[in-house]
Amino acid sequence: MLNPQLDRRGELIHLLTTEGLPRRHVERLLDAARALAGAGAARGPAAGLPVFLCLPGDAERDRSEFAAASARLGLRAVALDAGAGDALAGTVAGLEPGLLVLRHAASGAAHCAAVHAAPGLRIVNAGDGSHADPLPALALVQAIQDAKQDLTNLAVTLVGDVRHSRVARSAIHAMTTLGVPEVRAAAPRGLLPDSLAQLGARACASLREGLQGADVIIVLPLDVERISGALLPSAREYAQSWGLTPASLADARPDALLLPAGPLTPGIEVDGDVAASLAPAQAQLAGLEQRLREAALDLLAGGAP
Known part of the structure; x- marks a missing residue:
């Protein structure tokens, strides 16, 4: 069975869970976060790519931190309506290529989003129920x-x-x-x-x-x-x-x-x-998590069309 966060070549296309995530990808994320800790703002070929923030109303701090991580990478943070996650399949199917940072109360919501995502949309799971973060x-x-x-x-x-x-x-x-x-x-x-x-x-x-x-x-x-x-x-x-x-x-x-x-x-x-x-x-x-946000966005943006 294919891992839904990997493409057919085994490359990372979504970050949904650490369960079943190959060791090389875990290490790559950790190494990328360490590299970003001492680097300046990195604006590569994905600059301007949208990062859709689908986070609940009580997640203002996380929304701000993902927006800051996006800005540091030259990506464009776009806040979605807090209710967008209620119609998850329709929401992800209608988004343009980019990244979607999703937090949802239902366990498995991030996997559902990956299944229904429009082509070129990468999912970053920011917490789904009691399943993964x-x-x-x-x-x-x-x-x-x-x-x-x-x-x-x-x-x-x-x-x-x-x-x-x-x-x-x-x-x-x-x-x-x-x-x-x-x-x-x-x-x-x-x-x-x-x-x-x-x-x-x-x-x-x-x-x-x-x-x-x-x-x-x-x-x-x-x-x-x-x-x-x-x-x-x-x-x-x-x-x-x-x-x-x-x-x-x-x-x-x-x-x-x-x-x-x-x-x-x-x-x-x-x-x-x-x-x-x-x-x-x-x-x-808190500092490590912010660098990991940047690392995840950077790695996934680099593979986006």
Whole structure:
């Protein structure tokens, strides 16, 4: 079966997910982002190509950052009406050649957009439901590479709501593709997907088991309002058993890297002391993700007609 984000020659035509993305393309995106970090504005033969931004109304920051990435590359950002994603097939079929940055509440929406896209339209998935969100996931992987260099001897632990986290799923796929030998998931059973083993991670029955000897810890945000009562007794119980504190982090390796996979709430996912230490990592990840936005747009624009 053909990978919908690759053409028949195996070249990248969409960025939909890290699942099944060949290692050479993962590495190419990471290398391109590093190259852009020290480069000036790059305006190549694709200058002026439209970048359609189909993002929900509450994604103003992401809209601004994709627009800034487009401008730096000499591309032309075009904001679509927030409701355009409601008629997705018709929207993508009617767009001119260029790039479409899409965020949609439905899992699989980016794949649907790729199937119905007009010729010459490249899709960048900026998050579809709980399925995939490749760019922030690749930023996490790049931060790990920058700190640890060799990924092939690491134990990486994700703590929190893996079941509903598209970033967690995308990060697991990217890490296993790049050779991370041990990926763990530490959370209450209701917050772990049934397909965890197929994703390439193993479940840990306690936070201590998950953190024991970990080289990297990725903390996932918890949507308390959505899951309380059904999958989680209470935020307080979660914090008591799974919240990160300096004491619990002592079970990890002394040089363990701690990375937030989104905004965290002190007193729930992490205590106040741990939260206060995360600002440098948050700033680093924001910078890496912006370079990856530019890298993805640049690579896909280069292959557009």
